[in-house]
Amino acid sequence: MLPKYGILIKSHEHQKDFWAKPHAHKVQSMVYIISGQGTCRLKNSTLKLKANTIVLIPANVQHQLIDEPGHPMTVFVVYFSEKVCSEIMPVWAKITKTMQIVEPSPYLARDFQRWLREMLFEQNSKPPYYEAALKILLTTMLLRIARQIAKPKQHTMQVIGEASPDRVKVVLEYVTSYYYRPQSLPEAAKSAKLSQRRFSSIVRKITGMSFVEYIQGIRVQKATELLKSTNMPITAIAFEVGFEDLSTFYRSFHKLHKASPAKFRNPSV
Numbered sequence: 001m002l003p004k005y006g007i008l009i010k011s012h013e014h015q016k017d018f019w020a021k022p023h024a025h026k027v028q029s030m031v032y033i034i035s036g037q038g039t040c041r042l043k044n045s046t047l048k049l050k051a052n053t054i055v056l057i058p059a060n061v062q063h064q065l066i067d068e069p070g071h072p073m074t075v076f077v078v079y080f081s082e083k084v085c086s087e088i089m090p091v092w093a094k095i096t097k098t099m100q101i102v103e104p105s106p107y108l109a110r111d112f113q114r115w116l117r118e119m120l121f122e123q124n125s126k127p128p129y130y131e132a133a134l135k136i137l138l139t140t141m142l143l144r145i146a147r148q149i150a151k152p153k154q155h156t157m158q159v160i161g162e163a164s165p166d167r168v169k170v171v172l173e174y175v176t177s178y179y180y181r182p183q184s185l186p187e188a189a190k191s192a193k194l195s196q197r198r199f200s201s202i203v204r205k206i207t208g209m210s211f212v213e214y215i216q217g218i219r220v221q222k223a224t225e226l227l228k229s230t231n232m233p234i235t236a237i238a239f240e241v242g243f244e245d246l247s248t249f250y251r252s253f254h255k256l257h258k259a260s261p262a263k264f265r266n267p268s269v
Contacts, residue, residue: 002027005131006084007138009116009123012075022064028092029079030141031055031065032116036073039066040101047101049073052109054102054145056095076116078138085139091146102145106191107174115141167192168202172214179218180242185211216252219243223253227265234261 002008033053040047040055041064047055057063067073082089104112119137122130171192175183188211189199203211219241226237238249253261
């Protein structure tokens, strides 16, 4: 039974050869696979499950989780009522009709893990306004799922190439789309399934620059567009495109344009 605020998170660690009986819930649920492998029988389909996959299950839909022998699953299930995310429920109905399983990119999977941990903290510790925090986090997760389904090529990073350069190119395409987010070499290399040294070497061969220089170059290009098309303060532009501090922004900008942002915007000044 859900608490009054309408969200409940439970963990399930399956034992060897786990086989759940077919069942349904009166509320919506989102199953996140932490580890292990198995299948989910849902309506007339059988979904393959592995670590970091998400299963979306509408209310009153019968389903069954079955572990693969020797690979017991650990899962977290988020149960929630329609009233919790009333504004996004039409989106939920649409995405569950379109797709029941989501395989997040390595970047998105880490976001989901962080959000899930935050939800567990809020639920278990109950700090002030935890009910609102749970609703916000759940809505964020559902929104990101909806966007990935709506534009899979833009929001999903599938590292599927056998060759290392192919994997690096996919990561570079992803970080180019999300230049405003914090980007780190260790995380990017991990997403490409390469060591940092190997990843950096391939990035330099592809782009002619280091990974950090590549990201900063994209951010400067975006900042240049904003300087030309808006009257935004320079500090606001630096923040919007992803620079953590002004000094780094000024150095990167000057390296490309041989002028400060202010001088670039108003050459006569």
